[in-house]
Amino acid sequence: MNLTSRIATYEFENPLMNASGVWCDDAEKLNEMVQSPSGSFVTKSATPNFREGNPSPRYFEVPLGTINSMGLPNLGFDFYLDYSIRFQNENPGQVNFLSIAGMTLEENLEMLHKINDSEFKGITELNLSCPNVPGKPQVGYDFERTKEVLTKTFEFFKKPIGVKLPPYFDIAHFDEMASILNQFPLQYVNCINSVGNGLYIDIDKEEVVLKPKDGFGGIGGAYVKPTALANVRAFYTRLNKSISVIGCGGVENGRDVFEHLLCGAQMVQVGSQLAKEGTGIFERLLKELKEVMNEKGYESIEDFRGKLKSI
Numbered sequence: 518m519n520l521t522s523r524i525a526t527y528e529f530e531n532p533l534m535n536a537s538g539v540w541c542d543d544a545e546k547l548n549e550m551v552q553s554p555s556g557s558f559v560t561k562s563a564t565p566n567f568r569e570g571n572p573s574p575r576y577f578e579v580p581l582g583t584i585n586s587m588g589l590p591n592l593g594f595d596f597y598l599d600y601s602i603r604f605q606n607e608n609p610g611q612v613n614f615l616s617i618a619g620m621t622l623e624e625n626l627e628m629l630h631k632i633n634d635s636e637f638k639g640i641t642e643l644n645l646s647c648p649n650v651p652g653k654p655q656v657g658y659d660f661e662r663t664k665e666v667l668t669k670t671f672e673f674f675k676k677p678i679g680v681k682l683p684p685y686f687d688i689a690h691f692d693e694m695a696s697i698l699n700q701f702p703l704q705y706v707n708c709i710n711s712v713g714n715g716l717y718i719d720i721d722k723e724e725v726v727l728k729p730k731d732g733f734g735g736i737g738g739a740y741v742k743p744t745a746l747a748n749v750r751a752f753y754t755r756l757n758k759s760i761s762v763i764g765c766g767g768v769e770n771g772r773d774v775f776e777h778l779l780c781g782a783q784m785v786q787v788g789s790q791l792a793k794e795g796t797g798i799f800e801r802l803l804k805e806l807k808e809v810m811n812e813k814g815y816e817s818i819e820d821f822r823g824k825l826k827s828i
């Protein structure tokens with residue numbers, strides 16, 4: 518069975534990856550991602566310098582998913598760039614995704630310049646959708662600002678790059694965002710980041726479960742799958758064919774992976790469930806995806822990718 522997937526000119530053995538933020542913040546976890554059977558991996562969204570992130574508890578698991586308000590804890594951009602260059606040099610022909618999430622436009626441009634001037638041959642992910650830094654609204658919900666960030670980026674940036682988007686909930690927003698994204702030579706969009714600023718509460722204690730932001734945090738897991746699939750589908754049907762879609766949200770089993778692919782995703786990322794299960798999940802998801810494809814008589818992802826039927 519052929520699970521080959523593509524983004525830009527890159528080919529991956531299968532479509533599975535981690536979602537940025539999960540299993541990718543330090544060398545030990547990144548090494549586990551490299552050793553896992555996932556098709557690729559993305560590094561933790563980086564800021565120019567090391568960040569401690571928000572105070573704990575800042576991550577909480579519940580049966581239907583997760584809530585987090587990490588606040589961009591990361592080892593600093595140089596670590597993730599160096600790790601990525603070392604990975605590509607040790608694994609000829611393979612590349613990873615390098616995620617950046619500057620706190621300001623200037624920080625993003627500073628990191629993009631470093632990537633542009635480096636030996637990095639992989640794909641950059643510009644994160645426009647971190648919901649967890651107090652006082653910093655998500656760029657992806659400000660259409661004019663998004664256009665400005667992309668305009669400034671493509672004035673000099675010459676390497677493959679995609680954007681991580683927040684979920685949208687209105688058809689007018691799908692239309693408006695897609696028309697902005699279609700003006701730029703992006704390789705992909707990644708739908709979706711967590712559903713921002715949900716609230717999970719402990720009924721016995723009558724209190725929130727996260728310390729930062731009075732308990733408000735990004736929701737992931739089963740709660741968000743219908744929103745994720747809608748965003749994948751909405752952008753797949755609106756974007757230029759040169760812009761791929763990466764699907765992220767609510768993937769717990771092989772059927773969920775199949776659904777993202779059916780909506781048009783090229784790669785499918787796993788966040789909450791990877792955090793719960795560890796990198797062993799990739800072997801299970803590959804087995805389950807092959808089972809669904811087998812039942813349906815599909816031999817390659819291209820047999821069904823994007824072919825969701827309307828009624």
Ligand code: DHB
Nearest residue numbers: 587588589590646647649
């Ligand atoms: C964090 C959360 C996100 O959803 C994101 O895109 C980037 C960073 C965080 O809280 O660390």
